[in-house]
Amino acid sequence: MNQKLFELLRAKLKSPENLILDLSDKEKYFHDATDHNGTPLAIVMAETESDITETILFCKSNNINIVPRGAGTGLSGGCVPIENSVLLSTELIDYINIDPIKNRAVCGPGVITKDLVDMAANFDLTYPPDPASYDESTLAGNVAENAGGLRCKKYGVTRDYILGLKAIDQNGKIIKTGCYNNYKGFNLTDIFIGSEGTLVIIAEISVQLIDLPKIGNTILATFNNPEGCANSVFSIVRSGLIPTVMEFLDSDAAACSNEYEK
Ligand SMILES: Cc1cc2nc3c(=O)[nH]c(=O)nc-3n(C[C@H](O)[C@H](O)[C@H](O)COP(=O)(O)OP(=O)(O)OC[C@H]3O[C@@H](n4cnc5c(N)ncnc54)[C@H](O)[C@@H]3O)c2cc1C
Known part of the structure; x- marks a missing residue:
């Protein structure tokens, strides 16, 4: 070229x-x-x-x-x-505007997910989708991958928090979806979420925030075998309780973790 x-x-x-x-x-x-x-x-x-x-x-x-x-x-x-x-x-386009009355944030595509979470916490709000890469990945990347995380059973994934997108198509035309278009017409937001950068360039993202959970308890339980643990997970979910995260550590993983902590 x-x-x-x-x-x-x-x-x-x-x-x-x-x-x-x-x-x-x-x-x-x-x-x-x-x-x-x-x-x-x-x-x-x-x-x-x-x-x-x-x-x-x-x-x-x-x-x-x-x-x-x-x-x-x-x-x-x-x-x-x-x-x-x-x-x-789009990593340099990283502005965040939080509206604490409407529990919303308008973000540039390059906002690091953790930066949004940290800023929302100043208003007693949070943005729940938590891919394990959330301290590095950008919101547009999360949208393009429909990223989820450990808390997805309770809170859902990226798709569940996107109110609308401002995107630019291959002809340079701005496409406004969801809240940017008063929710009129086809639901293009859902088509662009998970499209892995193949359809449009995401230029702005409007997200829903929720109240920051006030109380959190952590329970550590031990089991004689993995089946016992799996059965407990079934029982907990069947009872209607949805913990934020349930994490299973077998004896090898626990040993590795203990070794790492030394
Ligand atoms: C250590 C690690 C842990 C992870 N944990 C999880 C997890 O728990 N759950 C999970 O779901 N995923 C996880 N992931 C993958 C996750 O999908 C990505 O980390 C994240 O969503 C990508 O964001 P990014 O900004 O790095 O995007 P990139 O990697 O830069 O791009 C990802 C996709 O988004 C597109 N894209 C980026 N910006 C735009 C834009 N402005 N417009 C249009 N398309 C765009 C790209 O073309 C590409 O297709 C993990 C990855 C790593 C490395």
Whole structure:
């Protein structure tokens, strides 16, 4: 690809340095948490919605693929650059606006999930979806993967907390779904959730927050065998109680944990 051509894109971005053509020290952008990897033609670190749109329009008119990326913690290869592609990172768009009256937050796609949880806690609110990568992964990545976590039995997964999305399609058109569109028309939110970056670039996410649970008790129980433990889980769930998390440690795992703690 003619590098001079990319200068046309650079001129349209908020900051010229947001287009990266020298990829010599950018190896971390060539893969996610899997073994897959690939090299893009260029990396765009989008800072604004307009950066996303300009990148899409440039790539469309030059027949270049786009691979969106958050924090690169995915386990499905979704953000791994493919042939003839620009890697479009939305990690820099990380604003959070919390509305404590409506229990909602409006977030940039690059918000780290834990940052939202921490900020919501200041208002006695929380955002429950908790993928184990939540201190690194971005909200857009969570949406694109419909990520869940240990607390999903009680609280659900990412899909259950998305009120609406602002997304940009392959023609650079802004698509507003859910609350951004007064819930009119087809429910495109649910189509974009879990679409792994294949349909649109997510530019803004509106999420539901819930009251921060006030009381929490932890119970440690021991069993003579795994069957006894499994039966207890059945009994607890059948009784209508839904614990936030139930974690099973067999004797090997407990020994490893004890060893690690030494
Ligand atoms: C240690 C570890 C623990 C994990 N634990 C869990 C777990 O408990 N539960 C679970 O469900 N998952 C888990 N995951 C996987 C989880 O899906 C990802 O960590 C997370 O959702 C990806 O977020 P990310 O910002 O890193 O996205 P990336 O890895 O960068 O991208 C993931 C997908 O999102 C797309 N994407 C990113 N940004 C955008 C955007 N702006 N617009 C459109 N598409 C976009 C990418 O194209 C790609 O398809 C874990 C991963 C790791 C490494």
